[in-house]
Amino acid sequence: MATDEGFAAGAKRENVGNLARLIDVRTGASHGDATHARWSAHDFALFAALLTVGYLVYYLEWADTWLGRLLVVNAIAAGLHVLAMILARRGRQLASALVAVTTATVQIMFAVQMLGWESGLHLYLIAGGVLVFVIFTERQAPWRWFSIVVAAVTFIVCQTILSPGPERPIPVESLTVMFSINAVLTVILVFALAGLFYERTSRAKAAAALSSTTAEYLANTDVLTGLSNRRPLIESLEARGLEGDYVVAIVDMDHFKALNDTFGHQCGDRVLAEVAGRFTSVLREADAVGRWGGEEFIVVLPHTGIEQGAALMERLREQVAHTVVPCTGHDHRVTISIGVADGEDDGLPHHVVKRADDALYDAKVAGRDTVRTRGLAEPLPTESYQENPRASRIRHPGSTAGR
Numbered sequence: 001m002a003t004d005e006g007f008a009a010g011a012k013r014e015n016v017g018n019l020a021r022l023i024d025v026r027t028g029a030s031h032g033d034a035t036h037a038r039w040s041a042h043d044f045a046l047f048a049a050l051l052t053v054g055y056l057v058y059y060l061e062w063a064d065t066w067l068g069r070l071l072v073v074n075a076i077a078a079g080l081h082v083l084a085m086i087l088a089r090r091g092r093q094l095a096s097a098l099v100a101v102t103t104a105t106v107q108i109m110f111a112v113q114m115l116g117w118e119s120g121l122h123l124y125l126i127a128g129g130v131l132v133f134v135i136f137t138e139r140q141a142p143w144r145w146f147s148i149v150v151a152a153v154t155f156i157v158c159q160t161i162l163s164p165g166p167e168r169p170i171p172v173e174s175l176t177v178m179f180s181i182n183a184v185l186t187v188i189l190v191f192a193l194a195g196l197f198y199e200r201t202s203r204a205k206a207a208a209a210l211s212s213t214t215a216e217y218l219a220n221t222d223v224l225t226g227l228s229n230r231r232p233l234i235e236s237l238e239a240r241g242l243e244g245d246y247v248v249a250i251v252d253m254d255h256f257k258a259l260n261d262t263f264g265h266q267c268g269d270r271v272l273a274e275v276a277g278r279f280t281s282v283l284r285e286a287d288a289v290g291r292w293g294g295e296e297f298i299v300v301l302p303h304t305g306i307e308q309g310a311a312l313m314e315r316l317r318e319q320v321a322h323t324v325v326p327c328t329g330h331d332h333r334v335t336i337s338i339g340v341a342d343g344e345d346d347g348l349p350h351h352v353v354k355r356a357d358d359a360l361y362d363a364k365v366a367g368r369d370t371v372r373t374r375g376l377a378e379p380l381p382t383e384s385y386q387e388n389p390r391a392s393r394i395r396h397p398g399s400t401a402g403r
Contacts, residue, residue, distance in 0.1 A: 037097065038091065041096040042088035044135055046085055047189075048104050052074050052081060053078055069114070084099040084100040097136055101131075105128075109154055114169060130193040134193060237300060238349055246300060247304045247306055248340070248356045249298070249356060252337050264328075282315050310371055316336070316338070317336055317338055317369065338370075339363055341356035359373055
């Protein structure tokens with residue numbers, strides 16, 4: 001009994017899932033342009049087939065008149081519309097659209113030639129101006145414009161040139177009713193197609209905007225840590241260098257190369273990501289932080305003095321020092337060294353980065369796991385920088401091997 005109930009529940013979930021996928025296909029919620037066009041061509045062929053069968057039944061009421069050729073043409077057209085549906089279901093979108101549109105156009109011309117423009121059958125050609133934008137893809141634009149031209153020319157021919165024979169198979173009074181029905185159906189079809197086209201255009205714009213936002217996010221974000229990468233940090237530095245006092249801190253993980261060599265890069269990546277998560281718990285909303293390169297991070301603190309910035313970085317250092325990172329059966333404790341420097345609105349943020357890098361070197365020399373500062377008002381240290389060529393220039397981020 002329980003097994004039967006479980007089977008029934010599973011079947012119900014499967015049916016719901018199939019219905020959801022069908023709705024997605026029909027509304028274009030999760031498919032591309034070609035899939036949208038394919039199912040639009042399928043649905044148009046279905047509409048045309050049903051309408052054709054309806055007219056076949058209507059024409060049979062006038063079996064005593066000469067409607068043999070019209071019955072044959074409509075029967076063939078119904079079969080071709082079914083063929084278009086089959087092609088669409090097999091993924092042959094372009095073939096399906098061409099068969100459906102060509103069949104409908106020829107069918108309309110033949111019917112108007114026998115019944116006259118009073119039948120209103122050629123009014124469906126007006127809907128063709130919108131139809132082609134939903135059954136052909138953007139890459140099939142030439143087919144769109146070709147179909148529009150053919151529909152326009154066919155409409156003019158039906159309205160001005162084609163005329164029935166001297167003995168019209170169906171009385172004019174009946175044709176008046178037919179004209180009204182076709183006019184109403186044409187308006188409904190045009191509105192439906194216009195709404196569908198608008199919806200898909202809106203979806204395409206939303207998808208393009210999402211893709212643009214995603215691309216911008218990926219371009220500005222370090223995938224491993226989720227922090228900003230160099231480009232937005234450089235922009236932030238340039239903005240700070242023109243606005244006023246600010247602080248720059250460069251954070252470097254201690255002995256990271258040894259950790260990578262001993263436990264592998266996968267473990268090193270996990271440690272990097274864990275340390276990056278500590279920044280968000282310490283920094284303020286206005287502060288900017290990003291991965292500067294390798295195992296280095298850079299922090300930009302706007303409208304902050306060097307003492308306040310150093311205190312903030314000391315909190316970060318303590319949090320990281322107390323962090324335990326589990327990795328493939330091992331627990332790791334890591335430490336960081338931090339160099340802090342302050343700047344002013346001199347438009348030269350690279351000078352601040354250079355002094356922060358020098359302060360970071362001071363922290364390494366002092367034994368690591370510490371914070372050191374290089375303020376604007378501080379005198380240069382007495383030791384010779386010729387003994388440390390790395391500190392005499394602005395180092396490329398990430399060149400901290402062996403620290």
